[in-house]
Amino acid sequence: MEVKQAGGIxxxxxxxxxxxxxxxxxxxxxxxxxxxxxxxxxxxQYKNSTKTQTVYIYPGKTVLQVKPAPLTLGHK
Structure with missing residues (x-):
């Protein structure tokens, strides 16, 4: 709620x-x-390396039969 109240998306x-x-x-x-x-x-480090940053949050993907399992991977 703090991020939302501060105008974050x-x-x-x-x-x-x-x-x-x-x-x-x-x-x-x-x-x-x-x-x-x-x-x-x-x-x-990325945030501090440039004045403007772009970030995308993609839906995660669960991968089974790996160690440790389950492992949730983000978009690459």
Whole structure:
């Protein structure tokens, strides 16, 4: 709700290094995605590398019979 009240139309929720690759499923009121700590760092580096950023959030795809399973992959 904080992002929505601030005028945001979506967001990326990055894990802290303490939580690493753990991704928790949460309901969100806006389009959102959760990313691992390593991916959060890459996103912040991209954000800081240019004055204008473009981000797209695509529906995820669940892939079965992989370790760890199930693994949810975003659009690449």
């Amino acid at each position: 979506g967001y990326i929720l990055g894990n802290s290094p303490a939580n690493g690759a753990e991704l928790i499923v949460d309901a969100h009121v806006l389009p959102a995605t959760a990313v691992t700590s390593d991916d959060a760092i890459k996103i912040l």
